[in-house]
Amino acid sequence: MRIFVIGAGQVGFEIVEALHTDHDVTVIDTESARLAAMAERYDVVTFEGDGTSRRDLASAGVQRADLVIACTSRDEVNLVAGMFARREAKSATTVIRTSNLEYVDLWRAGQLDVDFVVCSELETAHAISRIIGVPAARQTDVFADGQVQIVEFDVEESSSPDVVGVPVREAKFPRDSKVAAIIRGDEMLLPGGEDVIRAGDRVVVIGSPDAAQAWSQLLAPEGTTVRDVVIYGAGRVGSAIARVLIDQGIGVRLVEASSERARSVAEALPQARVYNATGIDPDFLERERIGHASAAIFAMRDDAKNLYAASLVEVHGVRFTIGIAHDPVSIAAFEHGGIDVAVNPRTVTAEEIIRFAHDPRTQQIALLEGNRYEVIDVTMRDTSEYIGKAFKEMPIRGALIGAIVRDGIAVFPHSDDVLEAGDRVIVFTKAADAPRVVAAL
């Protein structure tokens, strides 16, 4: 597929990283330094030019593209570039990134002349709402219209002995679920019957939503459902998160240091309680009982502030913290510093955009552990060698099928089940192996 990426920022890099091996990628940006960095790392064509100039787009060859992705950090540039690209390349799919929810609404109403709109803030908010929906989860993704959940859990000392410390063969896993992978340090293990889940591991579970809840109970028995959250930072990300959580009936309190932004978010979200405070004043934390919140989300612009505030809030008693890491480097620091889940909005956005680059057989894809692993929802080829084979006969070859979607209904396979032509499978694999796995299916 010929892919045309406008914007070589963080999102651009993530997209190129995920796509450059299998596709012809052209990247256009106004800054030559970024393009040079891009060209150094990946085998892609770079073109210095302005995404809002139709002439520049044409000379970069946008008319031959199958997929055009406008992912600069500026909405207006993306909109204009997306519209020009549509004129130049009639058959291409155009995807634009935006930070403005109004554009998402306009696109839904068919008022924007692009094929897809991906909103970083909204995707981030949805990612967080999924995480909050499954307590103790580090990351969750939903597949097959919510019938299948992919959840990554931390295994702790307090986790149930039904699953920890016993061989997988003997462990009592919740129904309709499968351990797709055990991640131990930097190693990933596709579990066979003899493998043992230990405290300190992370496990990737594929299963029904009920099973995901059951796993959550097993692994973090004290984790209760989240009823109220405190969000630090009422910028675009923070207020998008607030909006999504309020819609789910979760009580939201927002802490914002800028009085102007505090007021405007208080005006926009009557259901939220908004504080104009830095939120790191012990008196404030005590008076407002911030420690009693069931979860805290840190969505300030400065990663360092997020980390510090999260530590402080944990000291005051909040059990579950989620941090927005704007810089990918911060993710490790966050996790080291005790933040339970780190979310990078650009990764989430890239993940959403990358979906459009997969071949038509691929329905959806989720990236885990900083893009090292993928979960792919792919339709089987009629000629696949695996059709007609029972699961127990299949070799373990760096991939694991967690669920089958047959006629739109999710099935969680047992060892005697057989794959049929037309099935969609939800498969877990290393990102590097993903193209090979998809080709084989």
Added chain:
Amino acid sequence: MIQAVTQRKRPRRRLAVDVTAAVNLIGMLGKYLGLAALFPVPFALGYGEPVWPFLATGAIVSGLGFALERMTAGAAQRVGVREGFLVVSATWLLAAAFAALPYLFIGGDQLDHPLDAYFEGMSGVTTTGASVVTDLDGINRSLGIWRQFTQWMGGMGIIVLAIAVLPRLRVGGRQLLESEMPGPEIAQLSERIRQTARNLWFLYIGLTVLQTLLLSAMGWLGIDEEMTPYEALAHAFSTMPTGGFSTRPRSAEEFAAASQWILAAFMLIAGANFALMYVGFLRRKPRVLLRDEELRLYLAIAAIATAVVTAMIWGYGIAEGEEAVRTGFFQAVSIITTTGMASTDFALWPAVLLLSLFALMFVGGSAGSTGGSIKVVRHLLLGKVLRRELDQTVSPEVVMPIRLNGSPVDERTLRAIAAFILLYVGFWAVGAGTIAIDSAITGAGLGTLDSLAVSATTLGNVGPAFGIAGPMGSFAALGDVSKITLIGLMWAGRLEIVPVVVLLTRHYWRL
């Protein structure tokens, strides 16, 4: 060619206000306003009463206006925000004088004193309804309809009318309209001011016609012998602007029950927001009405007040059954909306009831209604501000925008409301004190409660108070100082104090 030597003008004190432009606009308003004096002429002709007082009044006012306009013509004609306050304040002082002229001419003994005539004029145009007339039968029919008509003119606003009908009013935007329109400036009117003014007057006239017809029907159907078309019109002129003057010495007491219900219902309508009613009824968006917080609170207050007053009337055995409900509803609504018409002499009621009515004087109609006093929306917003203060005492960092109908209200508006209420209470207290002292000196016979009530009733443009100034009484016995004070209170109350007080600040006049 001879060049004229440029005359060096003496350096003038620089005023921040363009008085010439303001006077020019006042003159122009006066010129057209004089035409209103023609209204009673057909009545005078029909009843065979003298026509000249009205013709003379019109000639004097129009002539004076014309002269003022001519004298100030040619100056840079820019009526901006500052001039607006002067224009509005002065126009209303002059409008009261205009209303008073026919009283001077044919008012007889009871109105021939200029102060009394001016009091009656001011009471009319500010839709107060407080009267110095002691014998209403001594006033002929054409003067009677003039007295009612002055209320109707003042009700929706003289300047609003001018904006609606005059070809071009050289005004700098909404300032004039807003200083005359009752209530805080919250809703940004989406239409041009001229269209807004026209819509308001259209609805106002429509409702007046409807009420006149309904009341007349009571007479035609024989339900109410007393309700002639003349009385119907006269009382519609008193109800719609929430005025309160009656052509009858016993106010609305002699009318049949059905007529009283109609009067009370229209008082209730007149106390609602006209702009809102325009959208709700004429644009067919009834939801707007149902969702409006102010309207809901206004109706709730009216319902509760009716229930309380009715219960007490019944309890004290003053009336019972339908009569008790009707009397309670009539008096409660009449005071809340600041109309001040009465279906019974409530000044004779026990003190507890009087205190209830007294408290209702501070409610007022809705913003954008013809009612006076503090207005429901201000109470509503002040209540919200107070609740926020309490919340912020517990959590100082919490940010809570005050909302009205879901949309946030500007903090400046909220401050203005607090300032208004403080000024209002201040004016009321100073007014009451002045009247109490004057009454003690002149022996006018006003008690403490009466003095407080008289001050509140005039500042709120309600009309009647208690004691000798009750609904069937008269303000005639008051001393001159009291009358002047009350005229000032009516004037300030109608313009919602601020445009008047602004004129007293140094900053207003000087750069």
